[in-house]
Amino acid sequence: MNSPETPTCAPPRRARRKQARPGELLDAALSLFVEKGFAATRVEEVAARAGVSKGTLFLYFPSKQALFKAVVHENAGRHLREALGEVAGYTGSSAELLREFLRRWWTQYGSTPAAGLCKLIMGEAANFPDLARDYQEQVVQPSHELLRRVLQRGIDRGEFRPVDVALTVPLIIAPLLQLVLWQQWPADCMPAPPIDPQALLAQHTDMLLHGLRPEAARP
Amino acid sequence: MNSPETPTCAPPRRARRKQARPGELLDAALSLFVEKGFAATRVEEVAARAGVSKGTLFLYFPSKQALFKAVVHENAGRHLREALGEVAGYTGSSAELLREFLRRWWTQYGSTPAAGLCKLIMGEAANFPDLARDYQEQVVQPSHELLRRVLQRGIDRGEFRPVDVALTVPLIIAPLLQLVLWQQWPADCMPAPPIDPQALLAQHTDMLLHGLRPEAARP
Amino acid sequence: MNSPETPTCAPPRRARRKQARPGELLDAALSLFVEKGFAATRVEEVAARAGVSKGTLFLYFPSKQALFKAVVHENAGRHLREALGEVAGYTGSSAELLREFLRRWWTQYGSTPAAGLCKLIMGEAANFPDLARDYQEQVVQPSHELLRRVLQRGIDRGEFRPVDVALTVPLIIAPLLQLVLWQQWPADCMPAPPIDPQALLAQHTDMLLHGLRPEAARP
Amino acid sequence: MNSPETPTCAPPRRARRKQARPGELLDAALSLFVEKGFAATRVEEVAARAGVSKGTLFLYFPSKQALFKAVVHENAGRHLREALGEVAGYTGSSAELLREFLRRWWTQYGSTPAAGLCKLIMGEAANFPDLARDYQEQVVQPSHELLRRVLQRGIDRGEFRPVDVALTVPLIIAPLLQLVLWQQWPADCMPAPPIDPQALLAQHTDMLLHGLRPEAARP
């Protein structure tokens, strides 16, 4: 029943490459912007890393600023929403819910290239205020809101001791963000043993759950 | 009653300004570099903010890069070492020692302009690897080392439960660094109620001490 | 009768220009450097004289200094070696050989734009010592060596009276160099009748051959 | 009979230094301009070599160009006129007169710092056409005129063979000028044995007198 115009399988190679161009450029731009910053990255480098010429880049993005905004919008929000959306309907213990949040945050966001945005946005917020606002709305606030609900649920169910939720959320987030930034740091400038993300997250979880344990729950 | 022949001590105006110039330029450069990044900051802006002309800047720093390095070396290490040095000979409880560490870190470093370096170095590490290394050695490692000793002391004296010290130190530092970064974020891109540093630090301390409380100590 | 499908051989216009660019820029640079000196020549002038914009020059030469060095290496040696190389295998009289040397020196070197290097190198030797050394080795010494052999041949064959060859060579060269320098002098600063190069060279030849005539040969 | 206001001997040291300032500056400027060219010489270097500060230079010369013109006018003409003036009333043989001319030209002009002007004017003629004209009138033409008279005298008295005087004069001058230029060349760019001025001038004289010897005079 498939018409010949709609083959289910892969399109011919050339066409696929053409389709992929913007994505390859966005990937190249993301990694370079994260590495060197917006201003210090030359469009020619981006084009070269994507395997095209400088002129071609401008066929897909009208300016360097537009490329930057596309990079942010492409990577912001989507990954994180996908990663955390499913946490919403959880039914188990709040401790396990918090564990799951941290686990997903890392596997589906913090360890992906999209995490580079944390550093990028941080450095360029003052130069691109509208982007910074978008990022706040699409990434920061949703994840904070989600964490707030997780904490509140635990407190309400007596699984966590009562704490100031609005203040505790940033304390949970901070090591996650910092972990991402530490990962971006150039390897040859780091002290001898690099941080093991899994171990750090485990320790973070452990400290959090100890810190949140209700007084009454202690033997 | 001062006769005009006895000017108390003021040096001639020009000379006094000359003394002050490098410092004024470094302050201006620090704030602008932190705000906009190294590449996006023009030397003319730095000069203007310091109240001098473009050419004057080059009387004191041979290049924009040299200015940047001077900014980092001027602000790195010194403040932090002064702030934390006195913690070393502490004799009270380890909980109070940890509290003191966090308090000093904020009042004498995190709340000063020098804290902007955290963001700056983060963004420019890849472009100035030698500076990044210096910063690691002069700022990051000393403060980590100090915290390691504080934790170990608490564990040894039975005041803290045994934890992996090497992993816990970054967890204590992360919210401090992140707090600084959040403060740098342009005000008009932030959600409604800005974070109160004092409150956040208090909550951080509380969570930490709960998280470190020995099992045996619980009633 | 050419069909539009068979364009004879012209490469696309852009490409042909690209081929020609370095040469055009070197020619423009040579004439301007000779005219005004290295420091007083602006790269924008060079580009304008070559019919391109400032930026284009930097596509072909990484800096003004590199342009200068390319100008010297492009013009030094090659012309002169080509011009004088064929004198080597000469079989006629030494007087005629000397005549031929002076004739060629002028037609194939002294009267070409490359002769401007004499003045240029003279003025910039202290600022570009390595170039000055190259010029000594590639231009000055070879032509001196050649002249030495011509003189020695004449003396050995009894056609010239014995003279100190090492001292006489510079005396033969000096008027040639000076002639070139006089030609470079701006026309409106010269006294009424400008020097006629051909006549001056003829007189130089005449004086030289009289000066070298053996005593014995006189009637 | 000397009033106390007009002491014949040297004035007090400070005053003499003040008097000498412009001269010291002119000497410093001459040597630096000759060495590096006008544009590549910084006024600060000139001041430093004269032992004063940059500002002081501008008390004596209103601009860098004015300094350059003063350098030229100070050194042009005067030395040469003094050196050659006395040749005018000569009564001996024309050969001896020519010898005397060459001897004086070297000892009283070519070997003095003022000779650097030859190179300087050569390089800057296009940038300072009015100075080039002055130099032509005050230096070049007078010495050419003088040589013309020497040659004509020799021919008229039958001591020299008849030659084209206007063409021969430059041939006599050329080695003198070239000798000066060779002396200016930085030492470390020269071939092994440097030219001995005295020997070269002797050879030049010898070649000239041989070249000018009348046919009739030969045995």
Place this chain on the structure above:
DNA sequence: TATGAATGAGACTTCATTCAT
């Protein structure tokens, strides 16, 4: 008169962007 800090016009150089091919 002498100083040297300060200035700002102008030079070299980079690089985002355009456009003929």
Place this chain on the structure above:
DNA sequence: TATGAATGAAGTCTCATTCAT
């Protein structure tokens, strides 16, 4: 669509000149 040569605005840096001391 893709290229890469060409452009020129904008940035860094120099240095002749000024001026308060």
